[in-house]
Amino acid sequence: MAGDLDFEKNPTKAAAMIALRMNPDLEVITVNDATGEVTVKEKKSGDTITMSFDDIAQGKFTIKNAKGETVTMDASNAEKQGVVVTGPEGQTVIGGSQSAPPDWVQLYPGATNTGGMRNEKGGSVNGSYAMETTQNNEIVSKYYGDQLKAAGYETNVTATSTADGDMTIINATKDEGKRTQTVMIQTLDGKTHIALSYSLEAAN
Structure with missing residues (x-):
């Protein structure tokens, strides 16, 4: 050929x-x-x-x-807006500015975005967003714990220490489980990595 x-x-x-x-x-x-x-x-x-x-x-x-x-x-326009995929499962944006999560998802102040994905269909939305900061795990974990509780979420916190560094996972739910956020926080090589995942079910 x-x-x-x-x-x-x-x-x-x-x-x-x-x-x-x-x-x-x-x-x-x-x-x-x-x-x-x-x-x-x-x-x-x-x-x-x-x-x-x-x-x-x-x-x-x-x-x-x-x-x-x-x-x-x-x-x-992938570099600025991301890759936009539209099909039977709704619209998914990978990377770029359009992959940023909705306003109700807590972003860590001053953190650098390292990737994201957002899917929307019929009023429902879910996705993930990754960041990193020089703040340590303890400070970042306290921030998310306080912010999520203040926003009315029920939270469950799991903290572990591994050979790679300290890890904290915060599972948060609201509105009878229709709105969720999960925050995974891990310190590696002097930086704290924050991985967010979120979902919101459309109102019936």
């Missing part, structure tokens, strides 16, 4: 093929030059999906599986 990578004749197609071959979960089945599309198979599920060369090359494309369900991925 050397012709697939001819940048002079069809640079868009070549860029798309390279992007696909970088994904080990996909197997290229057919390439249609007339329509500018490529059909690939997801190795794990066996689903066959068809994508446009132009969309793949631009970091924005639509995938259809064997059930006819459509999933759209937009990575055209």
Whole structure:
């Protein structure tokens, strides 16, 4: 398939093929030059999906599986806004500014964001958000314990010491369990890593 990578004749197609071959979960089945599309198979599920060369090359494309369900991925502004995936399970944002959690999720003041994911569907929202700070575990754990209690959450705290460092896990629930936050705090190599996960069920 050397012709697939001819940048002079069809640079868009070549860029798309390279992007696909970088994904080990996909197997290229057919390439249609007339329509500018490529059909690939997801190795794990066996689903066959068809994508446009132009969309793949631009970091924005639509995938259809064997059930006819459509999933759209937009990575055209990934560095700033994140990668946006929209499909049957709602909209998921990975990385970037749009992956920040809702206002009711407590962020640690001055901490540096190291990654995030946010999914929304029908009024429900869930996701994760990671941060790090130079403050020690004790200070960070006290902050979250106090903030969550003040916000009306019921909390359960588990603290352990490991060879890698101290770890604290705070499980918090509110509104009869429909709103939850879990905070995992661990100090490693002089920095304290904070991993948040949260969920909110849509009102009936």
